[in-house]
Amino acid sequence: MENATETVAKGSEKDREPEDKHEHEPKSFEVIIIYNGVKKPLKVNRDEGMKQVLDRAIALFGSLPNPHTLALFTESGHELPITGTVKEAGLKPDEKLLLRPSTVRGG
Amino acid sequence: MRYQISAKLLSKTFDHFRKCGKGRHECQALWTSAWRDPKIITEVVHPAHIADVGGYLVDQKWLNSFWLALAENDRGVRVQVHTHPREAFHSQSDDAFPIIHVPGFLSLVIPNFALGPVGFRGAYLTEIQPDGRWQQVDPNERLKIS
Numbered sequence: 001m002e003n004a005t006e007t008v009a010k011g012s013e014k015d016r017e018p019e020d021k022h023e024h025e026p027k028s029f030e031v032i033i034i035y036n037g038v039k040k041p042l043k044v045n046r047d048e049g050m051k052q053v054l055d056r057a058i059a060l061f062g063s064l065p066n067p068h069t070l071a072l073f074t075e076s077g078h079e080l081p082i083t084g085t086v087k088e089a090g091l092k093p094d095e096k097l098l099l100r101p102s103t104v105r106g107g
Numbered sequence: 108m109r110y111q112i113s114a115k116l117l118s119k120t121f122d123h124f125r126k127c128g129k130g131r132h133e134c135q136a137l138w139t140s141a142w143r144d145p146k147i148i149t150e151v152v153h154p155a156h157i158a159d160v161g162g163y164l165v166d167q168k169w170l171n172s173f174w175l176a177l178a179e180n181d182r183g184v185r186v187q188v189h190t191h192p193r194e195a196f197h198s199q200s201d202d203a204f205p206i207i208h209v210p211g212f213l214s215l216v217i218p219n220f221a222l223g224p225v226g227f228r229g230a231y232l233t234e235i236q237p238d239g240r241w242q243q244v245d246p247n248e249r250l251k252i253s
Protein backbone atom coordinates (compact mmCIF):
# COMPACT_ATOMS: atom_id res chain seq x y z
CA MET A 1 0.00 0.00 0.00
CA GLU A 2 2.87 2.42 0.71
CA ASN A 3 4.22 2.13 -2.86
CA ALA A 4 1.30 4.01 -4.38
CA THR A 5 2.06 7.03 -2.21
CA GLU A 6 5.74 7.07 -3.13
CA THR A 7 5.00 6.83 -6.84
CA VAL A 8 2.76 9.89 -6.85
CA ALA A 9 5.24 11.98 -4.85
CA LYS A 10 8.23 11.16 -7.06
CA GLY A 11 6.30 11.66 -10.26
CA SER A 12 5.40 15.27 -9.47
CA GLU A 13 8.80 16.60 -8.36
CA LYS A 14 9.57 17.69 -11.90
CA ASP A 15 6.76 20.25 -11.61
CA ARG A 16 8.90 22.56 -9.47
CA GLU A 17 10.97 25.21 -11.22
CA PRO A 18 14.63 25.89 -10.49
CA GLU A 19 15.14 28.53 -7.81
CA ASP A 20 17.06 30.88 -10.13
CA LYS A 21 13.79 31.57 -11.99
CA HIS A 22 12.57 33.43 -8.88
CA GLU A 23 15.38 36.02 -8.74
CA HIS A 24 13.08 38.86 -9.79
CA GLU A 25 10.20 37.97 -7.51
CA PRO A 26 9.44 39.98 -4.34
CA LYS A 27 11.15 39.10 -1.09
CA SER A 28 7.83 38.38 0.55
CA PHE A 29 4.51 37.43 -0.99
CA GLU A 30 1.24 35.67 -0.25
CA VAL A 31 0.33 32.08 -0.92
CA ILE A 32 -3.12 30.55 -0.42
CA ILE A 33 -3.43 27.74 2.11
CA ILE A 34 -6.33 25.31 1.64
CA TYR A 35 -7.60 23.03 4.41
CA ASN A 36 -10.89 21.14 4.26
CA GLY A 37 -12.35 23.50 1.68
CA VAL A 38 -11.30 26.71 3.43
CA LYS A 39 -8.84 29.08 1.75
CA LYS A 40 -6.66 31.45 3.79
CA PRO A 41 -3.80 33.72 2.68
CA LEU A 42 -0.37 33.36 4.26
CA LYS A 43 2.46 35.84 3.78
CA VAL A 44 5.81 34.12 3.35
CA ASN A 45 9.37 35.35 3.01
CA ARG A 46 11.66 33.85 0.39
CA ASP A 47 14.33 33.21 3.03
CA GLU A 48 11.90 31.67 5.50
CA GLY A 49 12.27 28.00 6.40
CA MET A 50 9.63 25.65 5.05
CA LYS A 51 9.07 24.09 8.49
CA GLN A 52 8.09 27.52 9.76
CA VAL A 53 5.77 27.99 6.79
CA LEU A 54 4.10 24.65 7.56
CA ASP A 55 3.72 25.53 11.24
CA ARG A 56 2.20 28.92 10.39
CA ALA A 57 -0.10 27.34 7.81
CA ILE A 58 -1.41 24.91 10.43
CA ALA A 59 -1.85 27.74 12.95
CA LEU A 60 -4.10 29.57 10.47
CA PHE A 61 -6.74 26.93 11.12
CA GLY A 62 -6.57 26.97 14.91
CA SER A 63 -5.07 24.43 17.23
CA LEU A 64 -5.17 21.30 15.07
CA PRO A 65 -4.41 18.11 17.02
CA ASN A 66 -1.60 15.91 15.67
CA PRO A 67 -0.08 18.53 13.34
CA HIS A 68 2.73 16.10 12.49
CA THR A 69 0.28 14.24 10.22
CA LEU A 70 -0.13 17.30 7.96
CA ALA A 71 2.02 18.50 5.08
CA LEU A 72 1.85 21.09 2.33
CA PHE A 73 1.23 19.96 -1.25
CA THR A 74 1.19 21.80 -4.54
CA GLU A 75 -1.86 21.71 -6.81
CA SER A 76 -0.15 19.00 -8.82
CA GLY A 77 0.28 16.82 -5.74
CA HIS A 78 3.96 17.37 -4.98
CA GLU A 79 4.64 17.22 -1.23
CA LEU A 80 6.74 20.21 -0.22
CA PRO A 81 9.78 19.50 1.95
CA ILE A 82 10.03 20.78 5.51
CA THR A 83 13.72 21.42 5.06
CA GLY A 84 15.15 24.34 3.07
CA THR A 85 13.66 27.74 2.37
CA VAL A 86 10.68 29.13 0.49
CA LYS A 87 13.05 30.12 -2.29
CA GLU A 88 14.51 26.64 -2.51
CA ALA A 89 11.04 25.10 -2.53
CA GLY A 90 10.14 27.28 -5.51
CA LEU A 91 6.96 28.81 -4.08
CA LYS A 92 5.32 31.50 -6.19
CA PRO A 93 3.08 34.47 -5.34
CA ASP A 94 -0.61 33.52 -5.05
CA GLU A 95 0.23 29.84 -5.39
CA LYS A 96 -2.37 27.50 -3.90
CA LEU A 97 -0.90 25.15 -1.28
CA LEU A 98 -2.92 22.25 0.03
CA LEU A 99 -2.60 21.57 3.76
CA ARG A 100 -3.65 17.97 4.08
CA PRO A 101 -2.65 14.63 5.58
CA SER A 102 0.14 12.81 3.81
CA THR A 103 -1.72 9.55 4.30
CA VAL A 104 -5.38 8.69 4.77
CA ARG A 105 -5.99 5.09 5.69
CA GLY A 106 -7.84 2.88 8.10
CA GLY A 107 -8.36 -0.70 9.02
CA MET B 108 -22.82 19.56 16.35
CA ARG B 109 -25.62 17.23 15.18
CA TYR B 110 -25.53 16.60 11.44
CA GLN B 111 -28.55 15.78 9.32
CA ILE B 112 -28.31 13.24 6.53
CA SER B 113 -31.14 12.08 4.32
CA ALA B 114 -32.17 8.44 4.25
CA LYS B 115 -31.34 8.53 0.54
CA LEU B 116 -27.71 9.57 1.11
CA LEU B 117 -27.34 7.03 3.90
CA SER B 118 -28.64 4.34 1.57
CA LYS B 119 -26.27 5.56 -1.16
CA THR B 120 -23.37 5.22 1.29
CA PHE B 121 -24.28 1.59 1.96
CA ASP B 122 -24.62 1.00 -1.79
CA HIS B 123 -21.04 2.21 -2.30
CA PHE B 124 -19.77 -0.10 0.43
CA ARG B 125 -21.60 -3.13 -0.95
CA LYS B 126 -20.67 -2.59 -4.59
CA CYS B 127 -17.05 -1.64 -3.90
CA GLY B 128 -16.28 -3.93 -0.97
CA LYS B 129 -18.36 -6.86 -2.25
CA GLY B 130 -18.44 -8.27 1.26
CA ARG B 131 -14.72 -8.97 1.03
CA HIS B 132 -12.91 -5.60 1.31
CA GLU B 133 -13.20 -2.57 3.52
CA CYS B 134 -14.37 0.65 1.89
CA GLN B 135 -14.57 4.34 2.78
CA ALA B 136 -17.04 7.14 2.06
CA LEU B 137 -17.00 10.81 3.02
CA TRP B 138 -19.98 12.96 3.97
CA THR B 139 -19.61 16.58 2.97
CA SER B 140 -21.66 19.75 3.32
CA ALA B 141 -21.45 23.39 2.34
CA TRP B 142 -19.63 25.76 4.68
CA ARG B 143 -22.66 28.08 4.57
CA ASP B 144 -24.79 25.31 6.12
CA PRO B 145 -22.45 22.67 7.54
CA LYS B 146 -25.10 20.78 9.53
CA ILE B 147 -26.86 19.49 6.42
CA ILE B 148 -24.95 16.67 4.72
CA THR B 149 -25.68 16.97 1.02
CA GLU B 150 -23.12 14.72 -0.64
CA VAL B 151 -21.56 11.31 -0.20
CA VAL B 152 -18.15 10.96 -1.83
CA HIS B 153 -16.56 7.63 -2.64
CA PRO B 154 -12.77 8.11 -2.67
CA ALA B 155 -10.42 6.30 -5.03
CA HIS B 156 -8.65 3.81 -2.83
CA ILE B 157 -7.14 0.39 -2.55
CA ALA B 158 -8.39 -2.00 0.10
CA ASP B 159 -8.31 -5.50 1.42
CA VAL B 160 -10.15 -7.40 4.11
CA GLY B 161 -8.35 -5.50 6.86
CA GLY B 162 -7.94 -1.94 5.65
CA TYR B 163 -7.98 0.76 2.99
CA LEU B 164 -5.63 3.43 1.66
CA VAL B 165 -6.94 6.54 -0.12
CA ASP B 166 -5.21 7.38 -3.40
CA GLN B 167 -2.88 10.39 -3.09
CA LYS B 168 -3.68 11.84 -6.52
CA TRP B 169 -7.40 11.60 -5.87
CA LEU B 170 -6.98 13.21 -2.45
CA ASN B 171 -5.19 16.20 -3.97
CA SER B 172 -7.94 16.73 -6.58
CA PHE B 173 -10.62 16.31 -3.93
CA TRP B 174 -8.93 18.91 -1.69
CA LEU B 175 -9.02 21.43 -4.53
CA ALA B 176 -12.64 20.59 -5.38
CA LEU B 177 -13.72 21.18 -1.79
CA ALA B 178 -12.21 24.67 -1.91
CA GLU B 179 -13.69 25.45 -5.32
CA ASN B 180 -17.15 24.42 -4.16
CA ASP B 181 -16.94 25.89 -0.64
CA ARG B 182 -17.55 22.51 0.98
CA GLY B 183 -15.99 20.55 3.83
CA VAL B 184 -15.77 16.96 5.02
CA ARG B 185 -17.82 16.42 8.21
CA VAL B 186 -17.85 12.65 8.67
CA GLN B 187 -15.68 9.84 7.36
CA VAL B 188 -17.40 6.48 7.15
CA HIS B 189 -15.83 3.08 6.56
CA THR B 190 -16.62 -0.58 6.94
CA HIS B 191 -15.17 -3.36 9.04
CA PRO B 192 -15.42 -7.07 8.27
CA ARG B 193 -17.19 -7.88 11.52
CA GLU B 194 -17.45 -5.75 14.68
CA ALA B 195 -17.34 -1.96 14.35
CA PHE B 196 -14.68 -0.13 16.38
CA HIS B 197 -11.86 2.34 15.81
CA SER B 198 -8.50 0.73 15.13
CA GLN B 199 -5.09 2.31 15.75
CA SER B 200 -4.87 3.04 12.04
CA ASP B 201 -8.30 4.69 12.09
CA ASP B 202 -7.18 6.87 15.00
CA ALA B 203 -3.90 7.90 13.39
CA PHE B 204 -4.77 8.58 9.75
CA PRO B 205 -8.17 10.31 9.37
CA ILE B 206 -8.79 12.67 6.46
CA ILE B 207 -9.60 15.57 8.81
CA HIS B 208 -8.04 16.12 12.18
CA VAL B 209 -10.01 18.87 13.91
CA PRO B 210 -11.98 18.72 17.15
CA GLY B 211 -15.57 17.69 16.44
CA PHE B 212 -14.74 15.66 13.33
CA LEU B 213 -16.67 12.38 13.27
CA SER B 214 -15.67 8.91 12.15
CA LEU B 215 -18.38 6.29 11.67
CA VAL B 216 -17.57 2.59 11.35
CA ILE B 217 -20.16 0.23 9.86
CA PRO B 218 -19.95 -3.49 10.78
CA ASN B 219 -20.14 -6.57 8.55
CA PHE B 220 -19.00 -4.79 5.38
CA ALA B 221 -22.32 -2.86 5.44
CA LEU B 222 -24.19 -5.99 4.38
CA GLY B 223 -26.73 -5.58 7.20
CA PRO B 224 -29.68 -3.21 7.39
CA VAL B 225 -29.10 0.40 6.33
CA GLY B 226 -28.73 2.39 9.54
CA PHE B 227 -26.60 2.74 12.63
CA ARG B 228 -27.31 -0.63 14.26
CA GLY B 229 -23.98 -2.03 15.47
CA ALA B 230 -22.17 1.03 14.16
CA TYR B 231 -19.40 2.78 16.07
CA LEU B 232 -19.18 6.57 16.04
CA THR B 233 -16.26 8.49 17.49
CA GLU B 234 -15.34 12.16 17.66
CA ILE B 235 -12.02 14.01 17.84
CA GLN B 236 -11.66 15.85 21.13
CA PRO B 237 -9.83 19.18 21.64
CA ASP B 238 -6.76 17.28 22.87
CA GLY B 239 -6.70 15.17 19.70
CA ARG B 240 -7.97 11.96 21.25
CA TRP B 241 -10.97 10.09 19.88
CA GLN B 242 -13.99 9.51 22.08
CA GLN B 243 -16.95 7.26 21.31
CA VAL B 244 -20.25 9.10 20.99
CA ASP B 245 -23.84 8.01 20.45
CA PRO B 246 -24.72 8.08 16.73
CA ASN B 247 -28.21 9.32 17.55
CA GLU B 248 -26.77 12.32 19.40
CA ARG B 249 -24.58 13.44 16.50
CA LEU B 250 -26.41 12.18 13.41
CA LYS B 251 -30.04 12.66 12.48
CA ILE B 252 -31.57 10.78 9.56
CA SER B 253 -34.09 13.01 7.82
